[in-house]
Amino acid sequence: xxxxxxxxxxxxxxxxxxxxxxxxxxxxxxxxxxxxxxxxxxxxxxxxxxxxxxxxxxxxxxxxxxxxxxxxxxxxxxxxxxxxxxxxxxxxxxxxxxxxxxxxxxxxxxxxxxxxxxxxxxxxxxxxxxxxxxxxxxxxxxxxxxxxxxxxxxxxxxxxxxxxxxxxxxxxxxxxxxxxxxxxxxxxxxxxxxxxxxxxxxxxxxxxxxxxxxxxxxxxxxxxxxxxxxxxxxxxxxxxxxxxxxxxxxxxxxxxxxxxxxxxxxxxxxxxxxxxxxxxxxxxxxxxxxxxxxxxxxxxxxxxxxxxxxxxxxxxxxxxxxxxxxxxxxxxxxxxxxxxxxxxxxxxxxxxxxxxxxxxxxxxxxxxxxxxxxxxxxxxxxxxxxxxxxxxxxxxxxxxxxxxxxxxxxxxxxxxxxxxxxxxxxxxxxxxxxxxxxxxxxxxxxxxxxxxxxxxxxxxxxxxxxxxxxxxxxxxxxxxxxxxxxxxxxxxxxxxxxxxxxxxxxxxxxxxxxxxxxxxxxx
Numbered sequence: 327x328x329x330x331x332x333x334x335x336x337x338x339x340x341x342x343x344x345x346x347x348x349x350x351x352x353x354x355x356x357x358x359x360x361x362x363x364x365x366x367x368x369x370x371x372x373x374x375x376x377x378x379x380x381x382x383x384x385x386x387x388x389x390x391x392x393x394x395x396x397x398x399x400x401x402x403x404x405x406x407x408x409x410x411x412x413x414x415x416x417x418x419x420x421x422x423x424x425x426x427x428x429x430x431x432x433x434x435x436x437x438x439x440x441x442x443x444x445x446x447x448x449x450x451x452x453x454x455x456x457x458x459x460x461x462x463x464x465x466x467x468x469x470x471x472x473x474x475x476x477x478x479x480x481x482x483x484x485x486x487x488x489x490x491x492x493x494x495x496x497x498x499x500x501x502x503x504x505x506x507x508x509x510x511x512x513x514x515x516x517x518x519x520x521x522x523x524x525x526x527x528x529x530x531x532x533x534x535x536x537x538x539x540x541x542x543x544x545x546x547x548x549x550x551x552x553x554x555x556x557x558x559x560x561x562x563x564x565x566x567x568x569x570x571x572x573x574x575x576x577x578x579x580x581x582x583x584x585x586x587x588x589x590x591x592x593x594x595x596x597x598x599x600x601x602x603x604x605x606x607x608x609x610x611x612x613x614x615x616x617x618x619x620x621x622x623x624x625x626x627x628x629x630x631x632x633x634x635x636x637x638x639x640x641x642x643x644x645x646x647x648x649x650x651x652x653x654x655x656x657x658x659x660x661x662x663x664x665x666x667x668x669x670x671x672x673x674x675x676x677x678x679x680x681x682x683x684x685x686x687x688x689x690x691x692x693x694x695x696x697x698x699x700x701x702x703x704x705x706x707x708x709x710x711x712x713x714x715x716x717x718x719x720x721x722x723x724x725x726x727x728x729x730x731x732x733x734x735x736x737x738x739x740x741x742x743x744x745x746x747x748x749x750x751x752x753x754x755x756x757x758x759x760x761x762x763x764x765x766x767x768x769x770x771x772x773x774x775x776x777x778x779x780x781x782x783x784x785x786x787x788x789x790x791x792x793x794x795x796x797x798x799x800x801x802x803x804x805x806x807x808x809x810x811x812x813x814x815x816x817x818x819x820x821x822x823x824x825x826x827x828x829x830x831x832x833x834x835x836x837x838x839x840x841x842x843x844x845x846x847x848x849x
Contacts, residue, residue, distance in 0.1 A: 413460030429490030
């Protein structure tokens with residue numbers, strides 16, 4: 327997609343967002359807009375699929391008369407194929423374009439009230455999957471879209487009007503689904519998710535990892551690989567990290583994820599399908615990852631995560647016998663689950679795998695149980711491969727500095743750990759710091775080549791980390807100290823003496839002028 331096309335798309339999407347802006351919070355109207363986009367995608371995918379089947383009969387899917395026996399026969403045949411291939415089914419009258427057209431109809435005598443029809447269609451999409459392989463993947467996907475909510479308007483007529491407007495705007499956007507080189511829909515989705523996160527602060531930003539940070543994680547865990555057996559994110563959010571991995575390699579055989587928040591879980595499943603990931607190729611679960619893990623017994627080749635920073639968890643003593651935590655001797659503190667996520671991910675990491683996790687800087691140097699776990703991971707297991715310091719204020723909703731920890735079970739460089747201090751490499755955009763492509767490339771190149779650069783990166787032997795009592799605070803290892811310019815006191819003293827002499831001469835001249843004018847001198 328050209329820059330011009332991208333700008334046009336963003337403008338169209340901004341117009342749609344403005345239709346709902348002011349009526350509700352960003353994280354609330356997000357659910358409606360992204361839900362409608364998903365409905366449009368499913369409809370267009372359905373129509374393209376059905377038209378291909380009907381091509382030899384020279385019939386368009388929309389042209390089928392649903393009220394005739396022949397029409398019903400065709401629909402039934404297409405339904406069976408669609409459930410097998412796409413995992414869902416829509417009738418011609420249920421397509422997005424048909425609903426949008428009815429909602430904005432000015433034909434006399436024809437009702438443009440579509441709320442009830444639209445609600446039924448969204449329910450029908452889910453019900454079409456009942457008893458099929460895709461049932462879990464489509465279950466309650468549209469549950470956050472309450473079309474009768476007073477947030478959309480005080481009266482049914484008001485609500486109908488606003489929904490019809492949004493559908494009309496969306497209907498004009500060509501997602502170009504048949505052009506395999508373009509990902510208009512994916513770009514639209516990511517743009518909106520990013521806008522909602524930046525506009526709503528922590529509440530809407532908690533499920534979103536900035537694109538450049540996602541890219542760093544994805545590139546690290548895919549280095550040297552073109553195919554992956556599996557990719558996993560234990561705090562999958564909107565699915566952006568998993569999808570970023572998909573962009574770095576030719577093929578990922580299976581995606582796995584778990585998300586605690588129900589709304590975000592729905593968003594993640596939508597996002598996977600919107601980006602062309604077949605329902606058979608992802609397994610996203612909804613539950614608390616630490617308390618109720620859903621993928622026990624599985625290991626993954628690539629693991630990425632941006633867990634909630636220093637979240638609370640139960641740290642129940644029952645976990646001391648859990649295979650994820652038992653070997654460490656201590657549990658992460660209940661007030662900070664950062665290392666509980668690390669331990670969980672290590673447990674699921676394949677022997678040939680790589681994992682990269684974003685954590686707050688405090689995880690590098692806090693004492694107590696966290697220090698004990700760090701020591702075990704480095705001294706006993708030797709899994710820590712790199713520590714990367716990121717700039718402050720790059721995540722929505724928090725300004726704290728963060729870091730990326732990279733772990734491998736089979737390390738190519740078992741004698742040392744690479745430290746990268748990228749905390750000063752950023753661009754300021756309004757009130758947010760961002761990473762440019764050049765900043766990302768610098769991190770990846772330094773990591774992949776394990777290069778030592780002055781004031782940026784350092785290869786640190788394990789013995790030095792041991793001497794520092796397993797404190798990983800980056801300034802201990804990467805010296806970024808800038809020496810101040812030395813001051814020549816003797817030279818300054820001479821300058822002051824010269825200035826004093828010059829002042830005395832000026833005072834004499836001024837006194838002479840005052841005497842000549844017969845006025846008092848000012849000193």
